[in-house]
Amino acid sequence: MTTTEWSVEAGTRVIAEHAGVRGPLLPVLHALQEEFGYVDPAAVPLVAKELNLSRADVHGVVTFYKDFRTTPPGARTVAVCRGEACQSRGGHELAEHAQARLGVRFGGTTPDGGTTLDQVFCLGMCALSPAVMVDGRAIGRVDVARFDEVVDA
Ligand code: FES
Incomplete structure (x- = not known):
């Protein structure tokens, strides 16, 4: 996933484009995350000012929704599906293995900045569960061994 490097100027532009x-x-915060890969804490006062909200209000929303990340993601993002179909076909074991294998909890990034581990709730390929997504590419029938292959690739 290609993102823009955060700057106040670029952030101000994105906020202005979606403030109307x-x-x-939420659209502004999603746009910031889409553009930069995360919502930089420095964006909070900019959003608050543009939308005439308090910083606490904006901060509260950013931290409430687990979808918003406040630190830059790793070079690669691996998301494990936690949806019902995947859970019923080994998804729980896969989720535990993914966290152990990468040494981070969901939402975390490996210390080398190489991989961010996320969770999603249905990738729309339940028939091929359990599924993962790597940098936006969905992969089905991922057991523990296949996960290691995908991560090592
Ligand atoms: S529940 Fe995992 S792809 Fe649908």
Whole structure:
């Protein structure tokens, strides 16, 4: 996934582009995360000012939703599906293995900055569960051994 490096100027541009929609806070935050890969804490006062909200309000939303990341993601993002179909076909074991294998909990990034581990709740390929997504590419029928192959590739 290609993202733009965070800067106040680029952040201000993204905020302004999305501030005009109805109920703009979540769209603005999603746009920031889409553009930069995370919501930089320095964006919080910029968003608050543009949307006439308190910093506490914006910060509260950023930290409430687990989808928002406040630190840059790793070079690669691996997301394990935690949806029902995947859970019923080895997904729980896969989730535990993924965290142990990479040495981070969901939402974390390996110390070398190489991989961020995320969880998602259905990738739309339940028939091929359990599934993972690597940098936006969905992969089905991923057991523990296949996960290691994918991570090592
Ligand atoms: S529940 Fe995992 S792909 Fe649907």
